[in-house]
Amino acid sequence: MNETLVLAGVLGGAIGALLGLTGAGGGVLAIPALMLGLGLGLTEAVPVSLAAVALAATLGAVVGLRKGIVRYRAAMLMAALGMVSAPVGLWLGHEIPQTVLTVVFCLLMLYIAARMLRKRPAPAPGEACLVEERNCMLDPLTGRFKWNTRCSFTLGLIGCTAGLFTGMLGVGGGFLIVPAFRQFSDLSMQAASATSLAVIALVSASTATGSLLHGGGFDSTGLTFIVATATGLMVARAFSARIPEHWLQRGLGVVILAVAVVWLGKQFV
Template structure:
Protein backbone atom coordinates (compact mmCIF):
# COMPACT_ATOMS: atom_id res chain seq x y z
CA UNK A 1 0.00 0.00 0.00
CA UNK A 2 2.93 2.31 0.71
CA UNK A 3 4.28 1.70 -2.80
CA UNK A 4 0.86 2.43 -4.30
CA UNK A 5 0.72 5.73 -2.39
CA UNK A 6 4.16 6.73 -3.67
CA UNK A 7 3.17 5.98 -7.25
CA UNK A 8 -0.13 7.83 -6.82
CA UNK A 9 1.62 10.90 -5.39
CA UNK A 10 4.04 10.87 -8.33
CA UNK A 11 1.25 10.62 -10.92
CA UNK A 12 -0.78 13.38 -9.27
CA UNK A 13 2.28 15.60 -9.14
CA UNK A 14 2.92 15.12 -12.88
CA UNK A 15 -0.74 15.76 -13.68
CA UNK A 16 -0.65 18.98 -11.66
CA UNK A 17 2.58 20.16 -13.27
CA UNK A 18 1.59 19.39 -16.86
CA UNK A 19 -1.98 20.64 -16.51
CA UNK A 20 -3.43 17.72 -18.45
CA UNK A 21 -1.85 14.67 -20.00
CA UNK A 22 0.32 13.50 -17.11
CA UNK A 23 -2.35 11.03 -16.09
CA UNK A 24 -1.37 8.82 -19.03
CA UNK A 25 1.38 7.43 -16.78
CA UNK A 26 -1.12 6.16 -14.21
CA UNK A 27 -1.73 2.86 -16.02
CA UNK A 28 2.01 2.08 -16.52
CA UNK A 29 2.60 2.89 -12.84
CA UNK A 30 0.06 0.27 -11.81
CA UNK A 31 1.06 -2.29 -14.47
CA UNK A 32 4.82 -2.01 -14.05
CA UNK A 33 4.99 -0.93 -10.42
CA UNK A 34 2.33 -3.16 -8.88
CA UNK A 35 2.12 -5.95 -11.46
CA UNK A 36 -1.52 -5.42 -12.39
CA UNK A 37 -3.04 -6.25 -15.79
CA UNK A 38 -4.28 -3.47 -18.08
CA UNK A 39 -7.92 -4.28 -17.36
CA UNK A 40 -7.26 -4.21 -13.59
CA UNK A 41 -5.30 -0.98 -13.76
CA UNK A 42 -7.63 1.01 -16.04
CA UNK A 43 -10.52 1.65 -13.58
CA UNK A 44 -8.16 2.63 -10.73
CA UNK A 45 -6.13 4.85 -13.07
CA UNK A 46 -9.35 6.52 -14.23
CA UNK A 47 -10.45 7.16 -10.65
CA UNK A 48 -7.08 8.66 -9.81
CA UNK A 49 -6.96 10.83 -12.93
CA UNK A 50 -10.64 11.78 -12.68
CA UNK A 51 -10.41 12.79 -9.01
CA UNK A 52 -7.22 14.75 -9.61
CA UNK A 53 -8.70 16.45 -12.69
CA UNK A 54 -11.81 17.37 -10.69
CA UNK A 55 -9.61 19.27 -8.22
CA UNK A 56 -8.09 21.25 -11.08
CA UNK A 57 -11.47 21.78 -12.76
CA UNK A 58 -13.01 23.17 -9.57
CA UNK A 59 -10.11 25.58 -9.27
CA UNK A 60 -10.65 26.59 -12.92
CA UNK A 61 -14.38 27.13 -12.35
CA UNK A 62 -13.63 29.28 -9.34
CA UNK A 63 -11.35 31.44 -11.49
CA UNK A 64 -13.83 31.60 -14.37
CA UNK A 65 -11.51 29.79 -16.81
CA UNK A 66 -13.67 26.78 -17.71
CA UNK A 67 -15.74 26.86 -20.92
CA UNK A 68 -18.38 24.74 -19.25
CA UNK A 69 -20.78 24.46 -22.22
CA UNK A 70 -17.99 23.10 -24.41
CA UNK A 71 -16.87 20.81 -21.58
CA UNK A 72 -20.39 19.41 -21.10
CA UNK A 73 -20.87 18.75 -24.82
CA UNK A 74 -17.55 16.95 -25.07
CA UNK A 75 -18.21 14.99 -21.90
CA UNK A 76 -21.62 13.80 -23.13
CA UNK A 77 -20.12 12.54 -26.39
CA UNK A 78 -17.14 11.17 -24.48
CA UNK A 79 -19.49 9.29 -22.20
CA UNK A 80 -21.13 7.76 -25.27
CA UNK A 81 -17.75 6.63 -26.66
CA UNK A 82 -16.44 5.17 -23.40
CA UNK A 83 -18.61 1.99 -23.35
CA UNK A 84 -17.38 1.10 -26.83
CA UNK A 85 -13.79 1.49 -25.65
CA UNK A 86 -14.46 -0.69 -22.60
CA UNK A 87 -16.13 -3.33 -24.76
CA UNK A 88 -13.17 -3.50 -27.12
CA UNK A 89 -10.60 -3.43 -24.28
CA UNK A 90 -12.05 -6.52 -22.62
CA UNK A 91 -11.87 -8.44 -25.90
CA UNK A 92 -8.33 -7.58 -26.95
CA UNK A 93 -5.27 -9.53 -25.75
CA UNK A 94 -3.10 -7.84 -23.13
CA UNK A 95 -0.13 -7.78 -25.49
CA UNK A 96 -2.03 -5.73 -28.06
CA UNK A 97 -3.46 -3.35 -25.43
CA UNK A 98 -0.03 -2.69 -23.96
CA UNK A 99 1.44 -2.18 -27.43
CA UNK A 100 -1.28 0.35 -28.26
CA UNK A 101 -0.64 2.10 -24.98
CA UNK A 102 3.09 2.26 -25.75
CA UNK A 103 2.34 3.81 -29.13
CA UNK A 104 0.19 6.49 -27.48
CA UNK A 105 3.00 7.21 -25.02
CA UNK A 106 5.45 7.73 -27.88
CA UNK A 107 3.03 10.06 -29.68
CA UNK A 108 2.59 12.08 -26.48
CA UNK A 109 6.37 12.27 -26.08
CA UNK A 110 6.80 13.54 -29.64
CA UNK A 111 4.16 16.22 -29.09
CA UNK A 112 5.74 17.33 -25.83
CA UNK A 113 9.19 17.49 -27.41
CA UNK A 114 7.93 19.56 -30.33
CA UNK A 115 6.04 21.82 -27.96
CA UNK A 116 9.16 22.43 -25.89
CA UNK A 117 10.97 23.45 -29.10
CA UNK A 118 8.19 25.83 -30.06
CA UNK A 119 7.02 23.74 -33.01
CA UNK A 120 3.57 23.12 -31.61
CA UNK A 121 1.29 26.09 -31.40
CA UNK A 122 3.83 28.50 -32.86
CA UNK A 123 1.89 31.41 -34.21
CA UNK A 124 -1.39 29.72 -33.34
CA UNK A 125 -2.60 32.67 -31.33
CA UNK A 126 -2.70 34.82 -34.49
CA UNK A 127 -3.73 32.23 -37.10
CA UNK A 128 -7.41 32.47 -36.23
CA UNK A 129 -8.82 32.09 -39.74
CA UNK A 130 -8.16 28.34 -39.55
CA UNK A 131 -9.87 27.81 -36.19
CA UNK A 132 -13.07 25.78 -36.10
CA UNK A 133 -14.27 27.37 -32.86
CA UNK A 134 -13.92 31.12 -32.37
CA UNK A 135 -14.55 33.38 -29.40
CA UNK A 136 -16.90 36.33 -29.82
CA UNK A 137 -14.78 39.47 -29.21
CA UNK A 138 -17.76 41.24 -27.69
CA UNK A 139 -18.87 38.62 -25.15
CA UNK A 140 -15.72 36.50 -24.83
CA UNK A 141 -17.82 33.37 -25.32
CA UNK A 142 -17.60 30.70 -28.01
CA UNK A 143 -19.61 31.21 -31.18
CA UNK A 144 -21.75 28.07 -31.36
CA UNK A 145 -21.74 27.38 -35.07
CA UNK A 146 -22.49 23.95 -36.56
CA UNK A 147 -18.81 23.56 -37.42
CA UNK A 148 -17.75 24.33 -33.86
CA UNK A 149 -20.33 21.97 -32.34
CA UNK A 150 -19.32 19.09 -34.62
CA UNK A 151 -15.63 19.69 -33.90
CA UNK A 152 -16.07 19.59 -30.13
CA UNK A 153 -18.39 16.57 -30.37
CA UNK A 154 -15.86 14.63 -32.45
CA UNK A 155 -12.97 15.40 -30.11
CA UNK A 156 -15.11 14.44 -27.11
CA UNK A 157 -16.12 11.12 -28.67
CA UNK A 158 -12.47 10.26 -29.47
CA UNK A 159 -11.50 11.15 -25.91
CA UNK A 160 -14.20 8.85 -24.52
CA UNK A 161 -13.16 6.00 -26.78
CA UNK A 162 -9.54 6.22 -25.60
CA UNK A 163 -10.71 6.53 -22.00
CA UNK A 164 -12.58 3.26 -22.19
CA UNK A 165 -9.98 1.46 -24.30
CA UNK A 166 -6.77 2.39 -22.47
CA UNK A 167 -7.89 3.83 -19.13
CA UNK A 168 -6.43 7.28 -19.83
CA UNK A 169 -8.04 10.63 -19.11
CA UNK A 170 -7.49 12.02 -22.59
CA UNK A 171 -5.72 15.23 -21.66
CA UNK A 172 -2.91 14.44 -24.10
CA UNK A 173 -5.57 14.62 -26.86
CA UNK A 174 -7.73 17.44 -25.54
CA UNK A 175 -5.07 20.09 -24.96
CA UNK A 176 -3.48 19.97 -28.44
CA UNK A 177 -6.92 19.66 -30.08
CA UNK A 178 -8.15 22.75 -28.25
CA UNK A 179 -5.02 24.67 -29.21
CA UNK A 180 -5.30 23.68 -32.85
CA UNK A 181 -9.05 24.07 -33.32
CA UNK A 182 -10.02 26.99 -31.05
CA UNK A 183 -8.72 30.42 -30.14
CA UNK A 184 -9.23 29.86 -26.39
CA UNK A 185 -6.24 30.96 -24.34
CA UNK A 186 -3.99 28.33 -22.77
CA UNK A 187 -5.21 28.70 -19.16
CA UNK A 188 -8.79 28.25 -20.34
CA UNK A 189 -7.79 25.25 -22.46
CA UNK A 190 -6.17 23.46 -19.52
CA UNK A 191 -9.05 24.22 -17.13
CA UNK A 192 -11.69 23.11 -19.67
CA UNK A 193 -9.73 19.96 -20.51
CA UNK A 194 -9.53 19.05 -16.82
CA UNK A 195 -13.30 19.39 -16.51
CA UNK A 196 -13.86 17.14 -19.55
CA UNK A 197 -11.42 14.58 -18.13
CA UNK A 198 -13.17 14.63 -14.76
CA UNK A 199 -16.64 14.17 -16.29
CA UNK A 200 -15.67 11.49 -18.82
CA UNK A 201 -13.67 9.59 -16.20
CA UNK A 202 -16.64 9.72 -13.81
CA UNK A 203 -18.93 8.18 -16.43
CA UNK A 204 -16.38 5.49 -17.26
CA UNK A 205 -15.90 4.70 -13.57
CA UNK A 206 -19.67 4.41 -13.08
CA UNK A 207 -19.85 1.93 -15.96
CA UNK A 208 -16.95 -0.10 -14.59
CA UNK A 209 -18.50 -0.27 -11.11
CA UNK A 210 -21.82 -1.36 -12.57
CA UNK A 211 -19.96 -4.12 -14.40
CA UNK A 212 -18.75 -5.44 -11.04
CA UNK A 213 -15.23 -3.98 -10.90
CA UNK A 214 -13.95 -3.90 -7.29
CA UNK A 215 -11.30 -1.37 -6.23
CA UNK A 216 -8.75 -2.95 -3.81
CA UNK A 217 -7.27 -1.12 -0.82
CA UNK A 218 -4.04 -0.46 -2.72
CA UNK A 219 -6.10 1.20 -5.44
CA UNK A 220 -7.81 3.47 -2.91
CA UNK A 221 -4.39 4.49 -1.55
CA UNK A 222 -3.19 5.22 -5.09
CA UNK A 223 -6.23 7.40 -5.80
CA UNK A 224 -5.97 9.38 -2.55
CA UNK A 225 -2.26 10.02 -3.02
CA UNK A 226 -2.79 11.17 -6.61
CA UNK A 227 -5.22 13.88 -5.44
CA UNK A 228 -2.65 15.14 -2.93
CA UNK A 229 -0.03 15.11 -5.67
CA UNK A 230 -2.32 17.09 -7.98
CA UNK A 231 -2.73 19.83 -5.39
CA UNK A 232 1.02 19.97 -4.78
CA UNK A 233 1.73 20.00 -8.52
CA UNK A 234 -0.59 22.93 -9.19
CA UNK A 235 1.07 24.92 -6.40
CA UNK A 236 4.54 24.09 -7.68
CA UNK A 237 3.83 24.49 -11.43
CA UNK A 238 4.40 28.30 -11.65
CA UNK A 239 7.94 27.82 -10.31
CA UNK A 240 9.02 25.07 -12.74
CA UNK A 241 10.52 25.99 -16.17
CA UNK A 242 8.02 24.87 -18.82
CA UNK A 243 10.61 23.70 -21.35
CA UNK A 244 12.50 21.52 -18.89
CA UNK A 245 9.24 20.03 -17.64
CA UNK A 246 8.07 19.17 -21.16
CA UNK A 247 11.41 17.65 -22.16
CA UNK A 248 11.55 15.60 -18.97
CA UNK A 249 7.98 14.37 -19.41
CA UNK A 250 8.68 13.43 -23.04
CA UNK A 251 11.77 11.45 -22.02
CA UNK A 252 9.85 9.68 -19.27
CA UNK A 253 7.07 8.69 -21.71
CA UNK A 254 9.60 7.21 -24.16
CA UNK A 255 11.34 5.29 -21.37
CA UNK A 256 8.07 3.87 -20.06
CA UNK A 257 6.90 2.95 -23.58
CA UNK A 258 10.19 1.16 -24.26
CA UNK A 259 9.99 -0.79 -21.02
CA UNK A 260 6.38 -1.78 -21.69
CA UNK A 261 7.26 -3.05 -25.14
CA UNK A 262 10.29 -4.92 -23.81
CA UNK A 263 8.17 -6.56 -21.11
CA UNK A 264 5.51 -7.59 -23.61
CA UNK A 265 7.67 -8.73 -26.52
CA UNK A 266 11.12 -9.21 -24.95
Protein backbone atom coordinates (compact mmCIF):
# COMPACT_ATOMS: atom_id res chain seq x y z
CA MET A 1 0.00 0.00 0.00
CA ASN A 2 1.22 3.50 -0.80
CA GLU A 3 2.99 5.02 2.23
CA THR A 4 1.30 8.36 1.61
CA LEU A 5 -2.15 6.75 1.82
CA VAL A 6 -1.20 4.99 5.06
CA LEU A 7 0.00 8.28 6.55
CA ALA A 8 -3.18 10.02 5.38
CA GLY A 9 -5.24 7.31 7.10
CA VAL A 10 -3.29 7.57 10.37
CA LEU A 11 -3.42 11.37 10.46
CA GLY A 12 -7.10 11.47 9.51
CA GLY A 13 -8.02 8.87 12.14
CA ALA A 14 -6.15 10.76 14.87
CA ILE A 15 -7.78 14.07 13.95
CA GLY A 16 -11.22 12.47 13.81
CA ALA A 17 -10.66 10.99 17.27
CA LEU A 18 -9.79 14.40 18.71
CA LEU A 19 -12.84 15.94 17.04
CA GLY A 20 -15.02 13.17 18.46
CA LEU A 21 -13.66 13.53 21.99
CA THR A 22 -13.79 17.32 22.26
CA GLY A 23 -15.96 18.69 19.44
CA ALA A 24 -13.00 20.84 18.44
CA GLY A 25 -9.50 20.62 17.11
CA GLY A 26 -10.31 18.75 13.91
CA GLY A 27 -9.79 21.65 11.54
CA VAL A 28 -7.06 23.13 13.71
CA LEU A 29 -5.03 19.98 13.17
CA ALA A 30 -6.27 19.02 9.71
CA ILE A 31 -4.66 21.97 7.92
CA PRO A 32 -1.20 21.50 9.55
CA ALA A 33 -1.43 17.72 9.03
CA LEU A 34 -2.26 18.10 5.36
CA MET A 35 0.38 20.76 4.76
CA LEU A 36 3.21 19.58 7.02
CA GLY A 37 2.48 15.85 7.06
CA LEU A 38 1.27 15.24 3.51
CA GLY A 39 2.93 18.16 1.73
CA LEU A 40 -0.20 19.84 0.36
CA GLY A 41 -0.37 23.56 -0.31
CA LEU A 42 -2.95 25.71 1.48
CA THR A 43 -5.28 25.88 -1.54
CA GLU A 44 -5.18 22.06 -1.81
CA ALA A 45 -5.49 21.45 1.93
CA VAL A 46 -8.51 23.71 2.60
CA PRO A 47 -11.16 21.76 0.59
CA VAL A 48 -9.90 18.41 1.93
CA SER A 49 -9.95 19.73 5.51
CA LEU A 50 -13.43 21.20 5.11
CA ALA A 51 -14.85 18.00 3.60
CA ALA A 52 -13.24 15.78 6.25
CA VAL A 53 -14.41 17.93 9.14
CA ALA A 54 -17.90 18.38 7.64
CA LEU A 55 -18.47 14.63 7.20
CA ALA A 56 -17.07 13.69 10.59
CA ALA A 57 -18.95 16.49 12.39
CA THR A 58 -22.23 15.49 10.72
CA LEU A 59 -21.89 11.94 12.01
CA GLY A 60 -21.01 13.21 15.49
CA ALA A 61 -23.93 15.67 15.52
CA VAL A 62 -26.37 12.88 14.62
CA VAL A 63 -25.12 10.85 17.59
CA GLY A 64 -25.54 13.90 19.84
CA LEU A 65 -29.06 14.55 18.60
CA ARG A 66 -30.03 10.98 19.40
CA LYS A 67 -28.72 11.46 22.94
CA GLY A 68 -30.60 14.78 23.30
CA ILE A 69 -27.50 16.81 24.22
CA VAL A 70 -27.33 19.06 21.14
CA ARG A 71 -28.69 22.57 21.76
CA TYR A 72 -30.07 22.66 18.23
CA ARG A 73 -31.58 26.17 18.31
CA ALA A 74 -28.24 27.64 19.32
CA ALA A 75 -26.51 25.51 16.67
CA MET A 76 -28.86 26.71 13.92
CA LEU A 77 -28.43 30.39 14.87
CA MET A 78 -24.66 30.11 15.01
CA ALA A 79 -24.48 28.09 11.79
CA ALA A 80 -26.74 30.52 9.91
CA LEU A 81 -24.57 33.49 10.84
CA GLY A 82 -21.43 31.44 10.27
CA MET A 83 -22.57 30.64 6.73
CA VAL A 84 -22.98 34.37 6.11
CA SER A 85 -19.50 35.24 7.37
CA ALA A 86 -17.71 32.21 5.86
CA PRO A 87 -17.72 33.57 2.26
CA VAL A 88 -16.20 36.79 3.61
CA GLY A 89 -13.48 34.69 5.20
CA LEU A 90 -12.99 32.76 1.96
CA TRP A 91 -12.47 36.07 0.12
CA LEU A 92 -10.07 37.34 2.80
CA GLY A 93 -8.15 34.08 2.55
CA HIS A 94 -7.33 34.89 -1.06
CA GLU A 95 -6.53 38.56 -0.36
CA ILE A 96 -4.37 38.37 2.77
CA PRO A 97 -0.87 36.79 2.58
CA GLN A 98 -0.76 33.22 3.89
CA THR A 99 1.98 34.03 6.43
CA VAL A 100 -0.09 36.83 7.97
CA LEU A 101 -3.16 34.61 8.25
CA THR A 102 -1.17 31.80 9.83
CA VAL A 103 0.50 34.05 12.42
CA VAL A 104 -2.80 35.64 13.46
CA PHE A 105 -4.41 32.22 13.66
CA CYS A 106 -1.56 30.83 15.81
CA LEU A 107 -1.70 33.77 18.21
CA LEU A 108 -5.43 33.24 18.64
CA MET A 109 -4.85 29.55 19.32
CA LEU A 110 -2.23 30.40 21.97
CA TYR A 111 -4.73 32.67 23.73
CA ILE A 112 -7.49 30.05 23.62
CA ALA A 113 -5.16 27.29 24.85
CA ALA A 114 -4.07 29.43 27.80
CA ARG A 115 -7.70 30.10 28.74
CA MET A 116 -8.60 26.41 28.57
CA LEU A 117 -5.61 25.32 30.63
CA ARG A 118 -6.31 27.95 33.31
CA LYS A 119 -10.06 27.39 33.49
CA ARG A 120 -11.24 25.49 36.56
CA PRO A 121 -13.28 22.29 36.09
CA ALA A 122 -17.07 22.67 36.12
CA PRO A 123 -18.70 22.13 39.53
CA ALA A 124 -20.60 18.98 40.40
CA PRO A 125 -24.39 19.00 39.80
CA GLY A 126 -25.06 19.65 43.48
CA GLU A 127 -22.95 22.78 43.33
CA ALA A 128 -24.89 24.35 40.45
CA CYS A 129 -26.03 27.25 42.63
CA LEU A 130 -22.41 28.34 42.97
CA VAL A 131 -21.90 28.76 39.22
CA GLU A 132 -21.37 32.36 38.22
CA GLU A 133 -23.95 34.00 35.98
CA ARG A 134 -22.89 33.79 32.35
CA ASN A 135 -24.19 35.19 29.08
CA CYS A 136 -26.13 32.02 28.27
CA MET A 137 -27.60 29.98 31.11
CA LEU A 138 -29.57 26.74 30.96
CA ASP A 139 -33.03 26.46 32.45
CA PRO A 140 -32.69 23.71 35.12
CA LEU A 141 -36.24 22.53 34.39
CA THR A 142 -35.98 22.16 30.62
CA GLY A 143 -32.21 21.87 30.07
CA ARG A 144 -32.50 24.50 27.31
CA PHE A 145 -30.97 27.95 27.09
CA LYS A 146 -32.84 30.89 28.63
CA TRP A 147 -33.06 32.97 25.48
CA ASN A 148 -32.60 36.73 25.85
CA THR A 149 -30.84 39.52 23.93
CA ARG A 150 -27.53 38.97 25.69
CA CYS A 151 -27.50 35.24 24.98
CA SER A 152 -28.63 35.64 21.36
CA PHE A 153 -25.97 38.28 20.66
CA THR A 154 -23.24 36.15 22.26
CA LEU A 155 -24.12 33.04 20.27
CA GLY A 156 -24.45 35.06 17.06
CA LEU A 157 -21.04 36.66 17.54
CA ILE A 158 -19.43 33.27 18.18
CA GLY A 159 -21.07 31.89 15.04
CA CYS A 160 -19.91 34.82 12.88
CA THR A 161 -16.34 34.57 14.14
CA ALA A 162 -16.22 30.80 13.65
CA GLY A 163 -17.56 31.15 10.11
CA LEU A 164 -14.99 33.80 9.30
CA PHE A 165 -12.09 31.57 10.30
CA THR A 166 -13.67 28.59 8.58
CA GLY A 167 -13.63 30.50 5.31
CA MET A 168 -10.13 31.91 5.76
CA LEU A 169 -8.33 28.77 6.88
CA GLY A 170 -10.73 25.84 6.64
CA VAL A 171 -10.46 25.22 10.37
CA GLY A 172 -14.05 24.20 11.07
CA GLY A 173 -14.51 26.66 13.95
CA GLY A 174 -14.71 24.13 16.78
CA PHE A 175 -11.44 25.40 18.27
CA LEU A 176 -13.34 28.62 18.97
CA ILE A 177 -16.88 27.32 19.59
CA VAL A 178 -16.13 24.83 22.38
CA PRO A 179 -13.96 27.22 24.47
CA ALA A 180 -16.55 29.96 23.89
CA PHE A 181 -19.36 27.70 25.15
CA ARG A 182 -17.30 26.88 28.22
CA GLN A 183 -16.55 30.55 28.83
CA PHE A 184 -19.93 32.15 28.12
CA SER A 185 -22.42 29.40 29.03
CA ASP A 186 -22.95 26.69 31.61
CA LEU A 187 -23.07 23.86 29.07
CA SER A 188 -21.30 20.67 30.07
CA MET A 189 -18.29 19.60 28.00
CA GLN A 190 -20.36 16.83 26.42
CA ALA A 191 -23.18 19.19 25.39
CA ALA A 192 -20.72 21.87 24.20
CA SER A 193 -18.91 19.26 22.11
CA ALA A 194 -22.09 17.87 20.53
CA THR A 195 -23.52 21.34 19.79
CA SER A 196 -20.18 22.44 18.35
CA LEU A 197 -20.22 19.44 16.00
CA ALA A 198 -23.67 20.45 14.75
CA VAL A 199 -22.46 23.99 13.98
CA ILE A 200 -19.27 22.71 12.35
CA ALA A 201 -21.20 20.26 10.19
CA LEU A 202 -23.47 22.96 8.78
CA VAL A 203 -20.83 25.67 8.27
CA SER A 204 -18.09 23.39 6.97
CA ALA A 205 -20.43 21.65 4.55
CA SER A 206 -21.58 24.93 3.00
CA THR A 207 -18.02 26.27 2.80
CA ALA A 208 -16.68 23.02 1.36
CA THR A 209 -19.34 23.18 -1.35
CA GLY A 210 -18.28 26.71 -2.22
CA SER A 211 -14.64 25.65 -2.33
CA LEU A 212 -15.42 22.74 -4.66
CA LEU A 213 -17.43 25.00 -6.96
CA HIS A 214 -14.35 27.23 -7.22
CA GLY A 215 -12.25 24.37 -8.55
CA GLY A 216 -11.28 22.38 -5.46
CA GLY A 217 -11.08 18.59 -5.66
CA PHE A 218 -9.82 15.41 -3.98
CA ASP A 219 -7.27 12.85 -5.05
CA SER A 220 -6.85 9.40 -3.47
CA THR A 221 -4.84 10.87 -0.59
CA GLY A 222 -7.54 13.42 0.19
CA LEU A 223 -10.30 10.82 0.04
CA THR A 224 -8.37 8.51 2.36
CA PHE A 225 -7.92 11.36 4.83
CA ILE A 226 -11.63 12.23 4.70
CA VAL A 227 -12.82 8.64 5.31
CA ALA A 228 -10.28 8.07 8.09
CA THR A 229 -11.35 11.28 9.86
CA ALA A 230 -15.00 10.18 9.92
CA THR A 231 -14.03 6.71 11.16
CA GLY A 232 -11.82 8.11 13.92
CA LEU A 233 -14.62 10.37 15.14
CA MET A 234 -17.18 7.56 15.40
CA VAL A 235 -14.78 5.38 17.38
CA ALA A 236 -13.90 8.23 19.76
CA ARG A 237 -17.54 9.24 20.35
CA ALA A 238 -18.19 5.76 21.71
CA PHE A 239 -15.67 6.37 24.52
CA SER A 240 -15.98 10.13 25.15
CA ALA A 241 -18.65 9.85 27.86
CA ARG A 242 -16.30 7.74 30.00
CA ILE A 243 -13.55 10.37 30.14
CA PRO A 244 -13.71 13.12 32.83
CA GLU A 245 -14.63 16.54 31.43
CA HIS A 246 -11.60 18.33 32.86
CA TRP A 247 -9.31 15.81 31.15
CA LEU A 248 -10.96 16.52 27.82
CA GLN A 249 -10.79 20.27 28.31
CA ARG A 250 -7.17 20.33 29.37
CA GLY A 251 -6.22 17.78 26.75
CA LEU A 252 -7.69 20.00 24.05
CA GLY A 253 -5.85 22.98 25.48
CA VAL A 254 -2.53 21.12 25.34
CA VAL A 255 -3.12 19.98 21.75
CA ILE A 256 -4.04 23.49 20.55
CA LEU A 257 -1.02 24.93 22.37
CA ALA A 258 1.35 22.40 20.80
CA VAL A 259 -0.02 22.90 17.29
CA ALA A 260 0.16 26.69 17.60
CA VAL A 261 3.78 26.62 18.78
CA VAL A 262 4.91 24.18 16.08
CA TRP A 263 3.01 25.91 13.27
CA LEU A 264 4.17 29.37 14.37
CA GLY A 265 7.75 28.14 14.55
CA LYS A 266 7.54 26.84 10.97
CA GLN A 267 6.84 30.39 9.77
CA PHE A 268 10.16 31.68 11.04
CA VAL A 269 12.51 28.73 10.52
